[in-house]
Amino acid sequence: MGVGNDSRYIKTRSFDPFPFPDATEPLKADIRAVAEELDAFRKARQAEHPRLTLTQMYNVLEKLKAGAPLEAEDTRIRDEGLVLILKELHERLDALVFDAYGWPRDLTDEEIITRLVALNKERAREEARGLIRWLRPDYQKARAGLAAPVQPVAAQDSMALVVEAAREQKPQFPAGEVERTAAVMAALANAAGPVDAASIASGFRQGKRAEPQVQATLASLARMGFASSRDGRSFMFRRVA
Numbered sequence: 092m093g094v095g096n097d098s099r100y101i102k103t104r105s106f107d108p109f110p111f112p113d114a115t116e117p118l119k120a121d122i123r124a125v126a127e128e129l130d131a132f133r134k135a136r137q138a139e140h141p142r143l144t145l146t147q148m149y150n151v152l153e154k155l156k157a158g159a160p161l162e163a164e165d166t167r168i169r170d171e172g173l174v175l176i177l178k179e180l181h182e183r184l185d186a187l188v189f190d191a192y193g194w195p196r197d198l199t200d201e202e203i204i205t206r207l208v209a210l211n212k213e214r215a216r217e218e219a220r221g222l223i224r225w226l227r228p229d230y231q232k233a234r235a236g237l238a239a240p241v242q243p244v245a246a247q248d249s250m251a252l253v254v255e256a257a258r259e260q261k262p263q264f265p266a267g268e269v270e271r272t273a274a275v276m277a278a279l280a281n282a283a284g285p286v287d288a289a290s291i292a293s294g295f296r297q298g299k300r301a302e303p304q305v306q307a308t309l310a311s312l313a314r315m316g317f318a319s320s321r322d323g324r325s326f327m328f329r330r331v332a
């Protein structure tokens with residue numbers, strides 16, 4: 092919660108674990124096109140009417156969707172913001188997103204939430220098996236510590252260059268909770284046997300400084316059933332059937 096009883100948005104709790112659709116490339120292109128059209132439309136309305144705000148436009152949009160009567164100020168906002176066109180753009184975008192999920196287009200809000208919760212649990216089981224559906228692979232894999240392998244160094248290079256290259260190729264241990272968990276899970280999944288926090292931390296640039304965070308993540312994974320340990324120090328990845 093925020094100040095008093097105000098809600099507070101926490102990225103690692105809301106955005107990071109959100110089960111986005113695993114859409115086809117053509118659908119992604121269609122969604123992108125409509126989203127860009129929507130963004131350009133809103134900017135154009137505000138450029139033509141500088142006092143018009145997005146909050147005003149969307150408040151009127153909600154009234155239109157609910158069939159509520161409009162007051163004089165609402166009518167002005169509807170006309171200046173061309174809110175009926177805004178409504179149409181959102182309906183087109185919603186339809187494409189439903190298609191991306193493979194869901195019917197007439198689901199209620201409650202049905203959507205139920206399906207998202209179920210999909211979130213399904214994705215968690217997939218990630219426990221090592222399958223991660225990256226939203227932005229190049230960006231997210233790097234943050235999760237899944238960097239590209241070290242390239243071989245020519246034989247004539249000095250040992251100092253080899254050591255420096257190896258150090259530079261080590262990824263940073265992620266700061267975000269979700270990325271940190273993914274990095275530790277990946278290390279466990281790729282290990283040939285039990286590993287401890289020190290072994291995993293040595294694979295990151297922070298080295299020993301990352302050990303406490305690695306140990307905490309390992310303990311958390313063990314509590315959730317994604318890792319097992321006999322002594323609380325060495326852990327193994329538990330593969331879900």
